[in-house]
Amino acid sequence: MRGASGRLVWAGSATAARGKQTVDSQSRRRDRPVRRQRTPCRRGRAPFTCVVNTNRQPQLSGATTTRFSGKAKASPPPQNAAGGRSSAAGRVSKQSALTVSAMKLKERVAIGAGIGVTLFTLILVVDLQMGLSGKHSALLYSHGKVKFANQNAPFGYKTRFLQRSANVSKEASAQASDNQGGTSNGTGGGRIVPADTNELKKTPPDNFSDLVEYLVVLKKKDTSAVSKDRGPTLGQIHRVKPRKNMTILERFQLGISQLELYPKDDPVVDKLLTSMATRKIVHVAQKDGGTQIKLVIDYDDGSQALFKPMRFPRDTQTLPNHFYFTDFERHTAEIAAFHLDRILGFRRAMPVVGRVLNMTTEIYNIGDAELLKTFFVSPSDNLCFHGKCSYYCDTAHAVCGNPDMLEGSFAAFLPDKELGPRKVWRHPWRRSYHKRRKAQWELDDEYCSLVRDIPPYDAGRRMLDLADMAVFDFLTGNMDRHHYETFRPFGNATFPLHLDHGRGFGKPYHDETSCLAPIYQCCTIRRDTVANLLRFHNGPKKLSKAMRESMNSDPLSPILWEPHLAALDRRVQIVLMTVRDCVSRSGSPDTVIISDFNYNASPDEKKGSTEV
Numbered sequence: 001m002r003g004a005s006g007r008l009v010w011a012g013s014a015t016a017a018r019g020k021q022t023v024d025s026q027s028r029r030r031d032r033p034v035r036r037q038r039t040p041c042r043r044g045r046a047p048f049t050c051v052v053n054t055n056r057q058p059q060l061s062g063a064t065t066t067r068f069s070g071k072a073k074a075s076p077p078p079q080n081a082a083g084g085r086s087s088a089a090g091r092v093s094k095q096s097a098l099t100v101s102a103m104k105l106k107e108r109v110a111i112g113a114g115i116g117v118t119l120f121t122l123i124l125v126v127d128l129q130m131g132l133s134g135k136h137s138a139l140l141y142s143h144g145k146v147k148f149a150n151q152n153a154p155f156g157y158k159t160r161f162l163q164r165s166a167n168v169s170k171e172a173s174a175q176a177s178d179n180q181g182g183t184s185n186g187t188g189g190g191r192i193v194p195a196d197t198n199e200l201k202k203t204p205p206d207n208f209s210d211l212v213e214y215l216v217v218l219k220k221k222d223t224s225a226v227s228k229d230r231g232p233t234l235g236q237i238h239r240v241k242p243r244k245n246m247t248i249l250e251r252f253q254l255g256i257s258q259l260e261l262y263p264k265d266d267p268v269v270d271k272l273l274t275s276m277a278t279r280k281i282v283h284v285a286q287k288d289g290g291t292q293i294k295l296v297i298d299y300d301d302g303s304q305a306l307f308k309p310m311r312f313p314r315d316t317q318t319l320p321n322h323f324y325f326t327d328f329e330r331h332t333a334e335i336a337a338f339h340l341d342r343i344l345g346f347r348r349a350m351p352v353v354g355r356v357l358n359m360t361t362e363i364y365n366i367g368d369a370e371l372l373k374t375f376f377v378s379p380s381d382n383l384c385f386h387g388k389c390s391y392y393c394d395t396a397h398a399v400c401g402n403p404d405m406l407e408g409s410f411a412a413f414l415p416d417k418e419l420g421p422r423k424v425w426r427h428p429w430r431r432s433y434h435k436r437r438k439a440q441w442e443l444d445d446e447y448c449s450l451v452r453d454i455p456p457y458d459a460g461r462r463m464l465d466l467a468d469m470a471v472f473d474f475l476t477g478n479m480d481r482h483h484y485e486t487f488r489p490f491g492n493a494t495f496p497l498h499l500d501h502g503r504g505f506g507k508p509y510h511d512e513t514s515c516l517a518p519i520y521q522c523c524t525i526r527r528d529t530v531a532n533l534l535r536f537h538n539g540p541k542k543l544s545k546a547m548r549e550s551m552n553s554d555p556l557s558p559i560l561w562e563p564h565l566a567a568l569d570r571r572v573q574i575v576l577m578t579v580r581d582c583v584s585r586s587g588s589p590d591t592v593i594i595s596d597f598n599y600n601a602s603p604d605e606k607k608g609s610t611e612v
């Protein structure tokens with residue numbers, strides 16, 4: 001509006017100026033005696049001079065565009081009868097010229113100001129449209145108008161505003177690069193590890209013989225006896241002996257020890273998986289807390305499982321514009337993560353199995369009242385429910401059967417508070433969970449030294465456990481590691497549980513190297529973990545093959561889309577490259593690859609039963 005009115009005003013003045021020029025040139029060229037008088041304007045137009053000619057016809061100057069223009073040519077001003085130049089006429093002419101020149105100055109100033117304002121307005125409009133200034137671009141960004149333009153373009157929108165800003169999340173950039181079909185070289189602090197899959201393809205096969213040699217030397221140096229002791233179990237701590245009529249889940253829970261959830265090759269695990277996949281379900285209720293719907297399943301033997309429903313087919317990838325914290329959970333990721341954790345020898349993830357439920361008989365008919373309220377039949381005649389939770393629990397995000405058969409993951413239930421109370425820890429390398437902010441570890445190369453000053457990361461096994469968790473999360477692509485939990489009865493000298501993997505296995509063509517930040521920032525990793533990764537990398541059985549075989553036994557097999565399995569092998573190599581990089585930076589493998597029995601255990605760790 002302002003621009004429009006401005007244009008009107010200044011266009012009028014310009015026309016007036018053009019009209020005045022016409023008069024000046026006419027009076028100079030033809031030297032015609034024009035008889036005019038200055039007279040006060042009778043219409044109260046104070047800023048303007050009213051000019052009258054000899055025939056006393058008032059004409060408004062300044063405000064009118066027709067003052068002395070073409071009209072003057074059509075009917076030239078009258079001349080005096082003699083046609084000569086009288087002195088009176090000359091005085092009038094001089095006076096007129098003065099008036100005209102005074103007006104010229106005023107109008108010039110006015111025109112200049114007019115042009116200035118017009119230009120300023122134009123610049124403002126262009127600036128708002130194109131985001132030329134930082135301030136305005138921030139405004140645009142805060143309104144979500146982020147263009148995922150080519151990041152490499154030197155003056156690309158994203159390049160300038162996303163990479164420069166300290167408050168912009170890494171994830172936005174990663175997603176942008178995904179949109180272009182590429183892989184990102186993870187940032188996450190200063191160290192950039194090689195993550196470009198194309199680079200990997202170009203390099204000749206690498207069997208990491210340098211790392212293999214380091215491991216041999218380290219093993220020779222390690223004089224401490226290798227303990228097969230798992231540490232005390234929850235059953236031993238509570239002095240509960242296995243009874244005959246115990247459920248398989250109770251048996252499993254009592255066997256949870258200080259160092260692992262279950263022993264290697266424990267037959268109880270397979271029995272537990274079978275039990276969860278086949279036992280009669282007698283009650284279903286929603287689990288409180290968390291961001292997405294989960295159900296607590298009660299079996300006829302009194303045991304329980306945590307159910308996460310299927311939402312998408314196996315080959316559905318994380319939506320390109322979704323952040324890690326808005327990604328939908330995948331039941332298959334929970335199943336695959338359990339298998340991976342077991343194969344890698346961590347044994348820190350609760351057993352998970354897949355099962356198809358009849359929604360009518362196995363949920364609706366036995367569900368609790370609150371859950372039943374959210375059931376409905378979709379336009380495709382499928383039975384659906386959405387439950388109640390803090391996100392994604394509405395009609396648009398409902399879980400639907402086909403037409404009433406529903407796949408899901410069943411995780412063995414953790415011990416109750418009496419048997420296995422847990423402590424929740426904030427993960428030092430947690431992400432910001434904000435679409436524009438970065439976490440401190442993503443900005444500070446020295447972040448690790450801060451962490452290592454604080455218990456329990458200053459001594460003992462915890463830092464090595466975080467490195468293991470980083471490997472695990474990198475392999476699965478899980479960026480949702482905000483907290484972790486430990487069992488209180490075991491004190492600090494225990495393992496962190498690997499829980500909540502629903503957001504893993506979402507991007508098979510992208511390697512999120514920032515998951516490895518605890519490793520490349522602290523340059524420490526457990527020797528057994530490196531040995532396991534080398535074993536899978538050098539074969540004969542690749543990790544993808546071991547996973548495929550292990551998951552074959554699941555009722556919902558195949559569990560993972562093939563590109564996710566291929567990604568595992570590729571990522572194993574990236575972890576090994578990261579370890580090698582650390583060794584070459586530190587100059588000594590001893591400080592990087594740490595034997596589990598060689599770490600600087602604190603007294604509390606050796607006792608292993610201190611309450612945290």
Ligand SMILES: Nc1ncnc2c1ncn2[C@@H]1O[C@H](COP(=O)(O)OP(=O)(O)OP(=O)(O)O)[C@@H](O)[C@H]1O
Pocket residue numbers: 289290291292293294306350411412413414480499500501502
């Ligand atoms: N197998 C299990 N048995 C019993 N409780 C569990 C089990 N797994 C997880 N929990 C508990 O339920 C909580 C939520 O589970 P989970 O983290 O899988 O759900 P979520 O909806 O993804 O949560 P968030 O949104 O916080 O990530 C966990 O913090 C844990 O305390």
Ligand SMILES: [Mn+2]
Pocket residue numbers: 480500502503
């Ligand atoms: Mn979660």
